[in-house]
Amino acid sequence: VARLPQALQNVPVGRSRVSREELGERQFERIVTAATEVFAKRGFQASTVENIIDAAGIGVGSFYAHFDGKEDCLDAITQRIAAEARESVVAGVGTEEGWAPRLCAGLHELLIFAGDNPLAARVVLLEAQTGGPKAVALHAALVDEVAGYLRSGREASDLGRGWPPAFEEATAGGLVWLAQERLLRGEMGDIDGLFAELAEVALEPYLGVDAARREIKAALSRAGA
Amino acid sequence: MALAQRTRSPGNGGRPGTTRSHPIPSRPDPDPFVDPVSVALVSLIAERGYEAVEVEVIAERAGVTMEAFHRRFADKQAATVATIEACLRDFEWMVETVYASRADWREGLRACAWAIADHLEEHPDLVHVLMIDLLEAKNEMLRVLREETLMYGARVIDRARAAAPEPEAVPAGAAAIAIGSIAQLLTHRLQKGEELAAHATVRQMIYLSMRPYLGEETAREELSLPRPEGSHLERPAAEPHRHPVPPRPEPDPFVDPVTVAVIGLIDELGYEAVEVEAIAGRAGISSEEFAERFTDKQECVLASVEAYVADFEWTVETAYASGEGWREGLRASAYAVADYIDTHPTLLKVVLVDLLQAKNERLRVLREESLMYGARVIDRGRAEAADPRSVAPEAGALAMGSIGQLLTHRLQKGEDIAAHETAPQLLYLAVRPYFGDAAAREELRMPRPVGSYVRR
Numbered sequence: 044v045a046r047l048p049q050a051l052q053n054v055p056v057g058r059s060r061v062s063r064e065e066l067g068e069r070q071f072e073r074i075v076t077a078a079t080e081v082f083a084k085r086g087f088q089a090s091t092v093e094n095i096i097d098a099a100g101i102g103v104g105s106f107y108a109h110f111d112g113k114e115d116c117l118d119a120i121t122q123r124i125a126a127e128a129r130e131s132v133v134a135g136v137g138t139e140e141g142w143a144p145r146l147c148a149g150l151h152e153l154l155i156f157a158g159d160n161p162l163a164a165r166v167v168l169l170e171a172q173t174g175g176p177k178a179v180a181l182h183a184a185l186v187d188e189v190a191g192y193l194r195s196g197r198e199a200s201d202l203g204r205g206w207p208p209a210f211e212e213a214t215a216g217g218l219v220w221l222a223q224e225r226l227l228r229g230e231m232g233d234i235d236g237l238f239a240e241l242a243e244v245a246l247e248p249y250l251g252v253d254a255a256r257r258e259i260k261a262a263l264s265r266a267g268a
Numbered sequence: 269m270a271l272a273q274r275t276r277s278p279g280n281g282g283r284p285g286t287t288r289s290h291p292i293p294s295r296p297d298p299d300p301f302v303d304p305v306s307v308a309l310v311s312l313i314a315e316r317g318y319e320a321v322e323v324e325v326i327a328e329r330a331g332v333t334m335e336a337f338h339r340r341f342a343d344k345q346a347a348t349v350a351t352i353e354a355c356l357r358d359f360e361w362m363v364e365t366v367y368a369s370r371a372d373w374r375e376g377l378r379a380c381a382w383a384i385a386d387h388l389e390e391h392p393d394l395v396h397v398l399m400i401d402l403l404e405a406k407n408e409m410l411r412v413l414r415e416e417t418l419m420y421g422a423r424v425i426d427r428a429r430a431a432a433p434e435p436e437a438v439p440a441g442a443a444a445i446a447i448g449s450i451a452q453l454l455t456h457r458l459q460k461g462e463e464l465a466a467h468a469t470v471r472q473m474i475y476l477s478m479r480p481y482l483g484e485e486t487a488r489e490e491l492s493l494p495r496p497e498g499s500h501l502e503r504p505a506a507e508p509h510r511h512p513v514p515p516r517p518e519p520d521p522f523v524d525p526v527t528v529a530v531i532g533l534i535d536e537l538g539y540e541a542v543e544v545e546a547i548a549g550r551a552g553i554s555s556e557e558f559a560e561r562f563t564d565k566q567e568c569v570l571a572s573v574e575a576y577v578a579d580f581e582w583t584v585e586t587a588y589a590s591g592e593g594w595r596e597g598l599r600a601s602a603y604a605v606a607d608y609i610d611t612h613p614t615l616l617k618v619v620l621v622d623l624l625q626a627k628n629e630r631l632r633v634l635r636e637e638s639l640m641y642g643a644r645v646i647d648r649g650r651a652e653a654a655d656p657r658s659v660a661p662e663a664g665a666l667a668m669g670s671i672g673q674l675l676t677h678r679l680q681k682g683e684d685i686a687a688h689e690t691a692p693q694l695l696y697l698a699v700r701p702y703f704g705d706a707a708a709r710e711e712l713r714m715p716r717p718v719g720s721y722v723r724r
Contacts, residue, residue, distance in 0.1 A: 088627040172676070173625050179680045186677055202705070207693030207712055209674060216673025217666050224669070228408060244666065248705070 071109050073099045075123065078116050083162035087117055087170040087178075114175035121171045121181050124163045131156040142199040143250060146192065147242055147262030154234045154241075157222075161231055168223055190215035193245060200249040210248070218244060235263055290427075292364040294512035296354035301391070304330040305337065306351040314393035318348065318405040339651055342661035345407060346647075352402070352413050355394055356420065362387060362501055363424060369498065373431045374478065378490065379499040380424065381474045385466035386500055388454075395464065399455045412633075422447040428481035430560050440563045442480035449476055511597075511648070513585040514578065521575040522612075525551040526561070530572040535614045539569065539626040566628060573623070573631070576615055577638050583608055583722050584645060590719020594652045595699060599711065601645065602695050603720035606687035616685070620676045643668035649702035663701035670697055 077099035081090045092113050096106050110116040135152025139145045157164035171182040193211040197203035203210075218241055225231055239259050246255035300306040308329035312321045323344050327337045341347035366383045370376040388395050402414035426443035429435050439445075450473055457464055471491050479487040521527040529550035533542045544565050548558045562568040587604035591597030609616050623635040647664025650656050660666070671694050678685055692712050700708035 086627075088625060172680075183677050183681050186673070205709065205712075207696055209690055209693040210696070212677070213670040213674045213694070213697050216677065217670030220669030220673050221662075221666060224665075248700075 067108075070101060070105055073101060074106060074109060074116070075120055078113075079120055079124075079162050079166055082117060082120070082170050083165040087113070087166075087174050114178070117166070117171065117174045118177040118181070120163075121167050121174075121178050124160070124167050125181060125185060127163075128153060128156050128167070142196050143246055143255075143258045144262065146196070146245060147238075147258055148265070149192075150242055150245070151234075151238050151262060151266050154231075154238050158231055158234045161226075164222075164231065165226055168219065168226060186215045186219055187212075189218060193249075196246075196249040202251065203249055206248075214245065214248070235266075238263070290364055290367060291515040291518055292368055293357060293360050294514060295361045296357040297512060298354070300351055300354035300358060303351075303354075305332060305340065305347060306354060309347055309351050310355075310393050310397055313348070313401050314396040318401050318407065318410065323347075335657065339653075339656040342647075342650065342659065342663070345409065346661065348410060349413060352398070352410070352417075355398075356417050359387070359417075360420065366499060366501055367424070370496075373427050374482070375496065377425065377428070377477060378474055378493065379496045381470050381477075382467075382495050382499040383501050385470040388464055388466040392464065395454065396458055399451065400458050403455070418447050418451050419444070421450075425477045426563070428478065429563065432481040433483075435559045438480055438563075443477075446477045446480070511585060511588060513589055514581055516582045517575040517578040521572065521579055524575070526553065526558075526568065527572040527575055530569055531576070531615055531618050534569070534618050534622050539622055539628065539631065542569075544568070566630065569628075570630060570634065573619065573634055576619070577634070577641070580605075580608065580638070581641060584641075586722050587720050588645065591717065594649045595703070595707075595711075596717060596719075598645065598649070598698060599695055599714060600717045600720040602691045602698075603688070603716045604722045606691045607720075607722070609685055609687040613685070616675070617679050620672070621679050624676070639668055639672045640665065642671070646698045649699070653702040654704075659701055667698045667701065 074095065078090075078095045081094045081098050085094060090113060092103070092106060095113065095116065096103055099106075106116075110119065131152050132149040135155075136145050136148045139148045157168075167182070167185070171178040190211040193214055197206070221241060221244065222237075225237055231237065242259045242262070243255055246258055249255075250258065298306070300310075305326065308326050309321070312326060312329060321344065323337060324334065326344070326347065327334050330337070337347070341350060362383055363380050366379045367376040370379050398414055398417060402410045405411065422443040425446055428443075429438055432438050453469070454464060471493070474490040475487050478490060526547065529547050530542070533546055533550060537546075542565065544558060545555065547565070547568060548555050551558075558568070562571065583604050584601045587600040588597035591600045619635055619638060623631045626632060643664040645664075646667050649664070650659055653659050674690075674694075675685060677683075692714065695711040695714075696708045699711050
């Protein structure tokens with residue numbers, strides 16, 4: 044007897060073959076996807092739980108089964124997006140060696156991630172800073188992480204000797220500000236152009252103008268290949 | 269980006285029926301109607317539209333070299349923003365000068381309307397640029413600039429609220445609707461290629477503006493009143509100072525009980541949770557007194573923050589004026605700002621953190637504009653840079669964006685701002701794009717300038 048494809052075979056009704064956990068996970072995903080869009084398009088402060096449940100097509104109870112409120116939801120979303128972005132960066136950096144090539148590879152990958160996920164980028168870069176304490180702390184931690192990596196560039200360069208301690212903190216803030224501006228202006232389309240602009244801000248103090256541009260050119264050609 | 273001084277509401281301390289508490293801003297320098305770059309820019313945009321105008325053509329028509337152009341402006345956008353802002357500052361100077369010469373609000377507005385009609389007839393290219401070309405520009409910043417220009421007009425009209433027989437009965441958007449109608453009328457006439465006929469319609473504009481506040485019968489009187497004597501403003505030569513110190517806001521926001529109450533309450537509760545009753549209660553005024561001064565909470569908070577920003581700009585410019593050249597001026601300003609931050613930590617937190625978290629878009633824009641004022645002060649370095657063309661177009665904005673992010677993060681993390689300790693580090697960041705690394709490093713060792721001690 045020919046076997047039916049699995050999708051058409053009899054399955055027990057009533058008790059779903061989808062476990063409660065799996066259902067919960069699917070619902071969680073729907074909420075996260077909907078909330079990301081709501082926060083990105085309306086702005087976190089102007090968004091309500093009602094906006095999210097309308098967009099997700101779920102009930103109020105289902106929302107509160109997963110989150111304590113919209114702040115909690117934003118926290119979960121920013122953490123997840125940050126983790127996914129970090130994974131992309133790690134994969135992009137791969138086996139690159141040296142402070143500047145690793146920075147370039149990571150930054151380029153990060154911008155590709157932002158270009159592929161513009162709503163997610165907006166939530167983490169813009170909305171997290173206007174959210175509750177946890178989202179704000181996560182945003183600040185990401186900026187600190189960038190500043191930390193930049194600071195390690197002082198070991199790779201003589202130019203960085205004697206710089207003020209707040210230099211990298213401010214430079215990281217400047218990179219975030221530039222990215223925010225481009226997002227607000229809807230100019231995230233030209234990934235390579237934006238990469239060159241941001242990478243120059245990050246590299247030039249440590250390497251000088253000419254060396255920084257060489258690194259950027261090389262990074263773009265590696266990325267193209 | 270829009271100027272803080274442009275969006276400032278000069279009427280935050282208004283009293284019923286008087287014109288005395290609206291300080292007259294200083295005139296822009298250079299005068300945009302004399303400055304060859306501004307004159308060339310406005311005429312070219314009016315002829316060809318913003319997108320079609322190129323820097324080379326502006327420089328050629330202005331009769332300046334490309335280097336001279338770039339010494340002042342990073343690019344076309346920067347030149348356009350600076351020109352429009354200068355024109356608006358001149359416009360505010362004209363309006364406030366005429367307004368202050370009159371005994372009450374109604375006479376003030378009538379005289380202003382006639383002076384504005386003169387202005388529109390004398391500068392048709394500028395009207396075209398403001399009404400049509402900025403609207404059609406793909407550039408969001410320029411569209412915001414147009415909107416902010418109109419909103420200044422709305423705030424002048426809304427001074428009538430304090431004089432209205434029943435201020436609470438006046439719709440919140442009365443002034444915005446009046447200015448919107450006037451703008452639409454001008455835009456349509458220009459789009460159809462018709463004459464503006466500003467003098468022929470000025471009485472109708474006055475009637476439209478006054479009607480929501482004074483009622484139909486009283487406003488109708490305006491349709492037959494003659495032009496007030498002395499409402500044509502003769503323009504003196506521009507003031508000689510390059511960066512004039514703006515007047516301090518009146519009343520002093522650190523003394524006015526309303527502005528003090530607003531900042532304290534937002535700090536404690538956040539913008540959304542603050543209510544009009546709480547502001548009035550803490551300020552020790554009745555709700556009627558509140559309604560005489562402000563339409564609602566938003567207007568009150570906007571006017572309060574604008575008054576603080578005006579005070580801040582007075583502080584920065586006073587310190588800046590003490591220096592010889594940009595580097596000394598900027599250094600004095602940085603330390604004066606450090607004093608300001610140490611003396612008013614709550615104000616800094618409210619502007620940088622609480623406004624960021626407000627639902628209200630206008631408050632967030634106000635925060636951004638305050639930062640962009642800093643960016644423009646930093647970008648004055650372009651005029652003295654060894655090679656202005658090598659300075660990135662956004663150098664000032666990037667330096668200020670970095671500083672703003674750094675301060676915001678420290679506040680959000682509950683860390684000490686350490687303003688005086690950080691001042692030379694921030695000066696390093698600001699000087700570097702214009703004078704290079706070696707000059708910027710000097711800032712780390714420079715002593716605090718005497719001129720940075722601003723006496724209030």
